[in-house]
Amino acid sequence: MKKILVIDDNEGILDVVSIILESEGYEVHQLIEPNRVTQLPPADMPDLILLDIWMSGADGRVICRQLKDQPHTRHVPIVLMSANKDIAEIADSAGADGYLAKPFEMDDLIMIVKRYLTKEAG
Template sequence: MSDYKKKILVADDDPGILDVMNIMLHDVGGYHVETTTRGETVLEMQGEYPDLILLDLWMSGINGSEICEQLKANEQTRDIPVIIFSANRDIQAISESVGADDYLAKPFQMNDLLEKVRRFIDS
């Protein structure tokens, strides 16, 4: 049996959100979780890419929609599933327009988060 844990990168400029998502995804979901408060970090990935990216729409510096567009335009990262989350009421339309694989409207239930994550990386 392999000890490999699927890796999730979570980007949000709110450290409190990152802490809660880390606990839920790691402790409950059993995933390897990396977090960042900087959107630029997502675009600076080299080599070992995550199995999934959870991306806040509104971050300081570069925002989630720009990050998603760049990820989906890059041959090395275009196949990584990206789920964008936001309290913006237009999150579904925004996510579709930038090529995100799915979206979560804030506030969301942690079970909804786990269900979406599992659908993309546990299949």
């Protein structure tokens, strides 16, 4: 079963995303304290990270760059999530693999997750 880590400081978003992805058969883990992701041991690394950009006390762009700079996490696809209209540019400059604009449709979330998890499997 593919493991997805959702990082957001909004519990409502965490819950909605988790429910949607679990209904698709994914194992979903949540982090409300974004900085903890850089401390995860390699064995706990997910197959995909969905990372909010604007969180209290943390910047998703910085976390994304940190993860992409580490040998044991650089292979993990990271999809940045934000309501910012420049999300495509932001994701590109942060080194993210993709992005999802908020608010998003359920189908868009499922499609982008499948895109990155299928790419990895193939």
